[in-house]
Amino acid sequence: MMMPKKSRGANSRAERKPRLGEESLRPDGSLMRYVREEGDDGHPVEHYRTVDTLALMLRNGSITPAMHDAGQQFAQDFARAFASGVASPRLDGLPAGTARVEHMVERNAGAARAVRQALDAAGGIGSPAGSALWFVAGVGLSVREWAQREGWSGRRLDRDEAKGILVAALGMLARYYGYERSGGTVRRSPQAEDGVRP
Numbered sequence: 001m002m003m004p005k006k007s008r009g010a011n012s013r014a015e016r017k018p019r020l021g022e023e024s025l026r027p028d029g030s031l032m033r034y035v036r037e038e039g040d041d042g043h044p045v046e047h048y049r050t051v052d053t054l055a056l057m058l059r060n061g062s063i064t065p066a067m068h069d070a071g072q073q074f075a076q077d078f079a080r081a082f083a084s085g086v087a088s089p090r091l092d093g094l095p096a097g098t099a100r101v102e103h104m105v106e107r108n109a110g111a112a113r114a115v116r117q118a119l120d121a122a123g124g125i126g127s128p129a130g131s132a133l134w135f136v137a138g139v140g141l142s143v144r145e146w147a148q149r150e151g152w153s154g155r156r157l158d159r160d161e162a163k164g165i166l167v168a169a170l171g172m173l174a175r176y177y178g179y180e181r182s183g184g185t186v187r188r189s190p191q192a193e194d195g196v197r198p
Contacts, residue, residue, distance in 0.1 A: 018048075020046070021033060021034065033048065053142055054068050054170075057167075062163065067170035067174045069177075070170055070173040070179050071137045073177055074118055074137045077115050078138035081112040121172060122169050122173055126153075131151075131152045131153075133166075137170075143166055146162060147159050
């Protein structure tokens, strides 16, 4: 049985291998970069990796290193808070009462408290800053995707407006976590209080 021949265009697309570091946009607006990493078997593997929005913003000078670090800390707490699958990554999925929190693994409960406290410091879970932190730093949406799909209070946002909200939110978060000095004092990180019950 004879296989049909591919067209020249299909062959050239199939044979064209991206250069390391080459970047392209996904349909959702997030950026992908072609990278080489070590695979599980120890051999090098080349693949596309979604670019971290906060790292991209740091690289292009939109945010400071302190803002980036605060966003990363929030993302880590967010991931730990929802690692058990008890809560869903929705704005209303964060447990508010102590009865639900006590049923979660203590580590996850501590992370959930840290996420809630950070959101409260940024204006609350229902504020524009809280929404930006939840969906961009926590869930991992791109700024463009958050602006178009989620926005704030169901209202789509202009991409520049959304970026401004995220930058302001990260600034508040950096002060809250103590990455930037506020009035000469450094705030103690909520991560250090994970094991303490409120």
